[in-house]
Amino acid sequence: MSKKIFLASPHLSEEGYEMHYVQEAFETNWIAPLGRNVDQFENEFSAKVGVRAAAALSSGTAAIHLALKAAGVGEGDIVFCSTLTFSATANPIIYQNAKPVFIDSDEETWNMCPTALEKAFERYPEVKAVIVVHLYGLSADMDRIMSLCNKFNVPVIEDSAESLGTYYKGQHTGTIGAYGIFSFNGNKIITTSGGGMLVSNNEEKIAKARFWATQSKDQARHYQHSELGYNYRMSNVVAGIGRGQLKVxxxxxxxxxxxxxxxxxxxxxxxxxxxxxxxxxxxxxxxxxxxxxxxxxxxxxxxxxxxxxxxxxxxxxxxxxxxxxxxxxxxxxxxxxxxxxxxxxxxxxxxxxxxxxxxxxxxxxxxxxxx
Incomplete structure (x- = not known):
């Protein structure tokens, strides 16, 4: 049998960038969540895609979940979502006890059809958020989509799990809407073995997402929690892999x-x-x-x-x-x-x-x- 050819598998750098940062985590004894690699991965990633703030998380799914929460999506709310996608795009809508309405694709992009989106707004003007997917690295028609969403004052969440490195009219996908999410799963264009990133130009919202992602621990000497939290932060070791991958x-x-x-x-x-x-x-x-x-x-x-x-x-x-x-x-x-x-x-x-x-x-x- 000939050697196996994979659909898309992890590809570490030939230069060994990843091991340099992972070794640093071990040498400094910061293998537990948070540390210099996490902070620097967020800074380097946001600089790479051209956005003000980023939160390194455990998965792209976690990033979508926190983006919905940051957008104020709650029980009973309507969320428009691309139908042609992986279930990780839609599952967090259910996590928030909201209701997805799925939007079909167009031939020009294979992504969310702006004409169908307009019909959805006519049917559900009370919609709370829109999740648009950049499928297989192809950008959606963001001008038309953003024009509609801005008209109805509805925030856009870009699922860019598959489109890191894709540009729409010279701008990185994931940085056009209110929130962008990226995935570093093993099959993605760069990987941390598992992980994700939430980005936004709203630095306060990203700070809040980091708070939620670290179990919503209040600033207190004792353990105090005034809000529901999640265990969604990326570990310092994983972030080190991400820093090395970003270089390639x-x-x-x-x-x-x-x-x-x-x-x-x-x-x-x-x-x-x-x-x-x-x-x-x-x-x-x-x-x-x-x-x-x-x-x-x-x-x-x-x-x-x-x-x-x-x-x-x-x-x-x-x-x-x-x-x-x-x-x-x-x-x-x-x-x-x-x-x-x-x-x-x-x-x-x-x-x-x-x-x-x-x-x-x-x-x-x-x-x-x-x-």
């Missing part, structure tokens, strides 16, 4: 783009294959290279063929409105998200892949068109 972010984005262009060059000739969209205002990180297949070869055929060759791939996210847990919630439909789910496949986009690995993926797929 630009290299990882460059490799992701190379992988996408390789696939596009070698697979575009196949009848019935369409690549994920790009726009003049969008500079994606191409976290995953995604194709649509619209002819006789189906996504399952490709997944099975790749799996037989020890190559990992996966379907496009199953939309939230189709998930058993979320089916009871309202959905503003365009029909795009379901089509993407039915016809899409995420190709291996691991930044450690060689040209030989990429050719192996391409050759495996091409054989299906010859059968």
């Amino acid at each position: 972010l630009d290299q990882r984005v460059e490799k992701k783009r190379y992988i996408y262009e390789f696939y596009k060059q070698h697979l575009s000739e196949l009848e019935g294959i369409k690549f994920m969209p790009t726009n003049d205002w969008d500079n994606p990180n191409y976290w995953l290279s995604v194709i649509l297949v619209t002819k006789n070869v189906r996504p399952t055929h490709i997944i099975d063929a790749l799996e037989a060759s020890n190559i990992e791939s996966r379907p496009v996210w199953k939309p939230m409105h189709m998930q058993p847990f979320f089916k009871k919630h309202d959905f503003i439909e365009t029909g795009i998200a379901e089509s993407l789910f039915q016809n899409g496949i995420c190709l291996p986009s691991d930044t450690k892949m060689t040209d030989k690995d990429l050719r192996r993926v391409v050759d495996t797929i091409k054989k299906l068109w010859c059968e």
Whole structure:
């Protein structure tokens, strides 16, 4: 069996940046939560993406949860949410006992459709917040989305878990709305093994999020808690990995783009294959290279063929409105998200892949068109 090719796996720096900061944590005995690495990771990350404040947390899910809390979302409130996403985007809405309303995608971005969003505002003018996802590193149409949300004075939370390094009209995704969240899960473009970041230009809100994330411990000699708290802070060791990974972010984005262009060059000739969209205002990180297949070869055929060759791939996210847990919630439909789910496949986009690995993926797929 040939070596396994992963969809997207952790990729530590060849220079050993991560170990330098982790070793520092051990040498100073600050392996427990908080410490210099946490403070510096927050500072370095906020400087990298161009935002005033950041809070390093245990996961991107925790970041969405605290963003909703900071936005004042509570029991019974309506939250608009992209339907084409991973469940971690929507679950925190339920944590806050709020009600999600799922918004379909458009063809131009694969992300939240502004036209559907406008219809949602007409139906639910009392909405409390909007969570927009930048799927697979593709930016949503933020000008149109922000224009609508500003008109109704509703805060936007950008789920940028998959889009660190993506620019929308020269601005980092995650820094356009009121709050941005990022994930450092093992499959993300940079990883801390597990972790996330909440960012905002509202420094007071980020300070409050840090307070909630550290069990809402009041400033008192004894343990005192006046608010509900959470154990959501990132550890000093994990933050050290993040500091090292941040140094190679630009290299990882460059490799992701190379992988996408390789696939596009070698697979575009196949009848019935369409690549994920790009726009003049969008500079994606191409976290995953995604194709649509619209002819006789189906996504399952490709997944099975790749799996037989020890190559990992996966379907496009199953939309939230189709998930058993979320089916009871309202959905503003365009029909795009379901089509993407039915016809899409995420190709291996691991930044450690060689040209030989990429050719192996391409050759495996091409054989299906010859059968």
